[in-house]
Amino acid sequence: MNFNYFAFIKKLAIVVCAIVFSCSDSNLKLKTVNAPDILRQVKTHSGSKSVLVNFWATTCAPCIEEIPWILELSEQYGEDLKVYFVSTDWLENKKRVIRFLEKHNIEGLSFLKEEGNDFNFINTINEEWSGAMPFTIIYNKNGSISSYWENIEDKAFFENAVKEALAS
Secondary structure, three states: OOOOHHHHHHHHHHHHHHHHHHHOOOOEEEEEEOHHHHHHHHHOOOOOOEEEEEEEOOOOHHHHHHHHHHHHHHHHHHHHEEEEEEEOOOHHHHHHHHHHHHHOOOOEEEEEEOOOOHHHHHHHHOOOOOOOOOEEEEEOOOOOEEEEEEOOOOHHHHHHHHHHHHHO
């Protein structure tokens, strides 16, 4: 019997990769939603914690730049702050959104905006939102809007807005 060491290692590597990747279980849940779905989810935290909702897209460089700051604040304020990411990517890019969220170790529930009337979506979320991205809205513990803004802001701006929401 002729033993081929390199063929054996190659087959072993394929089996190990298949096992590792088939067993990897992401704690990410991406749900396709409309604006009322998002607002209902925010209300589930009313009376218990502040909520930060960030609207972003995989094609939006400023959106991607601020996500690490949001994640740091989420970790820093733990049980007092719930963070939701809402991707505005097209539904056909759902796999790209999932890969991005997993790459950045974003766990739990995130959202993908359902396709449809963008004007209605934007106005339901906040009538003063022009549609520019990124867009962030923070609710205080009572479920009222504490602050919101369009376009990128630095980490200090985010932190001050979160502190304000937590204090109100």
